[in-house]
Amino acid sequence: MTITFRALLGATALCATAGLAGAQDSVTLTIATVNNGDMIRMQGLTSEFTAANPGIQVEWVTLEENILRERVTTDIATQGGQYDILTIGTYEVPIWAAQGWLVPLDDLGDDYDTDDLIPAVRDALSMDGKLYAAPFYAESAMVMYRTDLAEAAGVTIPEAPTWTDIMTAAQAMTDKSAEQYGICLRGKPGWGENMAFLTAMANSYGARWFDTDWNPQFDSPEWQATLTDYLTMMNEYGPPGASSNGFNENLSLFQQGKCGIWIDATVAASFVTDPEDSTVADKVGFAQFPNKEGVDNRGNWLWAWSLAIPASSDAQDAAKTFIAWATSRGYTELVAGKEGWRAAPPGTRASLYENADYQAEAPFAAMTLASINAANTQKASVQDIPYTGGQFVAIPEFQGIGTAVGQQFSAALAGQMSAEDALAAAQANTTREMTRAGYIK
Structure with a gap:
């Protein structure tokens, strides 16, 4: 290039x-x-x-x-x-x-x-x-969406949406016969790829990686709800081959006009509104990272x-x-x-x-700054936690553990295993690694 x-x-x-x-x-x-x-x-x-x-x-x-x-x-x-x-x-x-x-x-x-x-x-x-x-x-993370598709579908994405708002809008914007996908999210495995997004989403659902004794929490109802809703959105309203899509792949899809909603890093805003590279530059709206109804948390990404x-x-x-x-x-x-x-x-x-x-030139500026300032990396979950970090856990072992979990969840997205099996594998593998590292006595 x-x-x-x-x-x-x-x-x-x-x-x-x-x-x-x-x-x-x-x-x-x-x-x-x-x-x-x-x-x-x-x-x-x-x-x-x-x-x-x-x-x-x-x-x-x-x-x-x-x-x-x-x-x-x-x-x-x-x-x-x-x-x-x-x-x-x-x-x-x-x-x-x-x-x-x-x-x-x-x-x-x-x-x-x-x-x-x-x-x-x-x-x-x-x-x-x-x-x-x-x-x-x-960067933090936020919602980027097609204002024209939302209007045509008769749906509204509020400035502070819930996940129900997002799923309703994604369904209404989807027309797979026209290669128009309601939502694009990270699926490529990696602690900084799909697990950055899924950890932020889990935080917004009230989940946590570990309890205060460092026991993994993938067997919790909050993680079950997170992964189930993620797979539903991606399988029903997302693009094919999503388990290989990371930030750059989804950016390209959105710029080509194939995504109704993209939830990702705020830094993407300048690229989706660039008229030289984006076919939808003048049709993009912005909103806060979603939360689950009843959970006072919006992803805490920084x-x-x-x-x-x-x-x-x-x-x-x-x-x-x-x-x-x-x-x-x-x-x-x-x-x-x-x-x-x-x-x-x-x-x-x-x-x-x-x-x-x-x-004047950056319509996303205020939302970007507000999202960064709202991130609470000292307490990413509404539950008690022994770690810091927003979309990651700030311990040296997280690179390996996060990537291994990301591989399980990407496999579930690819249809190679169920959500229940992926969560069970994540729970077992993470428990083993945290015990081996001495966190779990």
């Missing part, structure tokens, strides 16, 4: 990078990142950075989300040193920082303005008051794709220079100057949401 950009560099971005790489005059940074739209855009702007920093060259390793997580986790745990900058999320940062695997980012330059970072996001990427990863973009430096990097000064550039206010201005304010990386800086130009 080739992206051509006009030459423009925000003055703030230049200031933010000044002086950080002076000790390393000629280095090549290897950056591992995810194949999301905002990251692809950043790669297209690399020449702006290297022009301002001629002693630094950049090599990109761009990977699908699950593969990225696997490779960077292996590399940092073994101190392999393959990468100078890692694209990681709010799950990894506190765990890896505690292990001493990440370089603190408390010296990104006088113009970086760490205080401008949205507090919930900054706190999620910090330990003991020090920032260990700089957020490139942050994530930030962030840039961090592994302690094994031998180009740390240059890496800080790049991170200061890519996550600065100046970079936001650079993107806005080339593609409009709607395309600015969302969710990281308070100043963006105070910008009248951004508010």
Whole structure:
């Protein structure tokens, strides 16, 4: 995919990078990142950075989300040193920082303005008051839907919908003979793919991963209701092959006009409203993540794709220079100057949401900020829990456990097992792993 950009560099971005790489005059940074739209855009702007920093060259390793997580986790745990900058999320940062695997980012330059970072996001990427990863973009989750299809079907999606509202609307919007699917949701297995969505959905149903003694809760009525309703929506109103669909696949379906409702990361809003890529750009409405009637919880999703430096990097000064550039206010201005304010990386800086130009061009801005601010990662469930995290459980073992459960639930979506069997397998497998890890005595 080739992206051509006009030459423009925000003055703030230049200031933010000044002086950080002076000790390393000629280095090549290897950056591992995810194949999301905002990251692809950043790669297209690399020449702006290297022009301002001629002693630094950049090599990109761009990977699908699950593969990225696997490779960077292996590399940092073994101190392999393959990468100078890692694209990681709010799950990894506190765990890896505690292990001493990440370089603190408390010296990104006088113009970086760490205080401008949205507090919930900054706190999620910090330990003991020090920032260990700089957020490139942050997100919660929300409902995106086709306003024209809803009107034609005679249904209304309120600003704060319930799951009953969503299922009623999805049914009314479905016309499979015309390849028009009422709802698109993540089905691809992975702790950060289908389990990110399903954990958020389970939270909104009043479920929890573990009780206060770390016993798995997949045999609870709340998880039974969550998975049953998810499979009903996907089997009756969703697209074929949904067990292979993650964020990018569903984004493409929605942009092509094949999804009536898509519930996913708020960062998707700029892509579904982009008239150059989305056939339905002027027909998209937004609503809060749904809740189950009687449950005062709306998913509690909070994530930030962030840039961090592994302690094994031998180009740390240059890496800080790049991170200061890519996550600065100046970079936001650079993107806005080339593609409009709607395309600015969302969710990281308070100043963006105070910008009248951004508010005018981004109809999703208010809903995005409200969703991020509403996330409660300290208590993701209405029930008592021993863990933190929104759409994940913030323990090192969760990557393996979450992916294994995701495989069971994806198999159920593919028709390879029943919901009851998938939940039973998740309960048995998670109990075994948590006992082996010493959580369950």
